Amino acid sequence: MVRAGSTFREDQKEAYRKAIADEQIESSCWVMKQVLDNALVAEERHSPLCDDTGIPHLFLEVGPNKSVTGALLEEIKEGVRQGLRRLPGRPMAIKGDDYARIDQSGGLDEDSGALLPSPILIKPVEEDVLRLTVLMLGGGPAIRGITQRVFHKHNVDVVIEEIVNRAIPAVSQLGCSPCTLAIGIGRSQFEATSLMMEAMVKGDFGVQSDFEKRITDKVNEANVGPLGLGGKTSVLATFSRIGPQRASGVRIVALRPCCCFEPRRANVELE
Numbered sequence: 001m002v003r004a005g006s007t008f009r010e011d012q013k014e015a016y017r018k019a020i021a022d023e024q025i026e027s028s029c030w031v032m033k034q035v036l037d038n039a040l041v042a043e044e045r046h047s048p049l050c051d052d053t054g055i056p057h058l059f060l061e062v063g064p065n066k067s068v069t070g071a072l073l074e075e076i077k078e079g080v081r082q083g084l085r086r087l088p089g090r091p092m093a094i095k096g097d098d099y100a101r102i103d104q105s106g107g108l109d110e111d112s113g114a115l116l117p118s119p120i121l122i123k124p125v126e127e128d129v130l131r132l133t134v135l136m137l138g139g140g141p142a143i144r145g146i147t148q149r150v151f152h153k154h155n156v157d158v159v160i161e162e163i164v165n166r167a168i169p170a171v172s173q174l175g176c177s178p179c180t181l182a183i184g185i186g187r188s189q190f191e192a193t194s195l196m197m198e199a200m201v202k203g204d205f206g207v208q209s210d211f212e213k214r215i216t217d218k219v220n221e222a223n224v225g226p227l228g229l230g231g232k233t234s235v236l237a238t239f240s241r242i243g244p245q246r247a248s249g250v251r252i253v254a255l256r257p258c259c260c261f262e263p264r265r266a267n268v269e270l271e
Helices: 002-006 010-022 026-045 070-086 098-103 139-144 156-174 189-202 210-220
Strands: 055-062 121-124 130-137 146-151 179-186 235-242 250-258 264-269
Touching (some): 002 130, 002 264, 055 189, 070 130, 121 189, 139 156, 139 250, 146 156, 179 189
Antiparallel strands (some): 055 130, 130 264
């Protein structure tokens, strides 16, 4: 929890260094330097990367010789509670019944550990591991995220253009840029969003598929830039996962314009 909320991975740091070296607009370059400097200080102090410390999202990979029990899931939840208190996470849990949680009339729980994680996504893998990845996901990208149908017209270029057309206003409206685009393409809203989450778990800033690079390059052509100040880097990278598809004229696309600190991610091997 603490590592996910306070540390940039090495590939993330390198992506910023490369973008800073390539940027010619002084103000945009300054923004990215501040983001990177903030991340280095947060790592040294084990403090949050951002005031919006994020909602814990959990991704559990299970190998063929590993098992998941109810007791293990409870231990994971307890670990999340303890991690939120150590980070510390910002108190964001709303008290009360369904109505009170919707309109916030129940008030905030001051205990950082009261913030419940999202439902755990469990995926079988070929590796003989039991690996938990924690993602700390903030509110801004969730507000600007999109899950919609795309009429593919039997042409990948059509899908890419539609994603780009939706990504550009999402990136420009987010504010906390440069972004990392997370994309999942599936057969339903649930599957597309699950694939989008897996894209954040597995994405590498130093490794871009042709599909990902085309989206990154096209969005960067919009010249939004860090904090909307213009420049070459509106998007540092695109992380995508394309799942099984159905015989249909549509593809369901989930898109998250991750903010300048996301994906905030860390994993641990469980015994």
